[in-house]
Amino acid sequence: MKHPVDVHVGKRIRHRRWMTGTTQQQLAEKVGIKFQQIQKYETGMNRVSASRLWDIAHALGVDIAFFFEGYDGDMNDMADAVGLPGDILADKEALDLLRSYYAIPENQRRRLFDLARVLSDAA
Numbered sequence: 802m803k804h805p806v807d808v809h810v811g812k813r814i815r816h817r818r819w820m821t822g823t824t825q826q827q828l829a830e831k832v833g834i835k836f837q838q839i840q841k842y843e844t845g846m847n848r849v850s851a852s853r854l855w856d857i858a859h860a861l862g863v864d865i866a867f868f869f870e871g872y873d874g875d876m877n878d879m880a881d882a883v884g885l886p887g888d889i890l891a892d893k894e895a896l897d898l899l900r901s902y903y904a905i906p907e908n909q910r911r912r913l914f915d916l917a918r919v920l921s922d923a924a
């Protein structure tokens with residue numbers, strides 16, 4: 802059975818990898834393992850050791866704490882409370898949207914955010 806912390810860490814690895822445009826193969830090469838192992842980490846099937854998490858954090862340019870951000874013991878309850886699907890980090894379209902959003906210059910991004918808020922309030 803998958804442990805919720807392992808699943809959360811795996812989702813955060815996948816999220817950061819997608820945000821940086823890194824493939825599983827590229828990440829695996831950077832940390833010296835096979836891409837299948839990255840797949841297992843990202844699904845929470847395999848637990849990531851501390852030293853491997855250190856290597857992955859370094860390869861993806863984040864602190865280790867990044868992989869634990871947002872974990873409060875029950876991801877589905879937290880996501881439901883804010884109206885999001887429980888597995889939003891697994892949704893490639895959502896992550897592509899985030900990547901595109903952060904590629905927009907800040908002043909234009911702010912205007913887009915304001916527009917999205919108005920449209921969501923009107924829905």
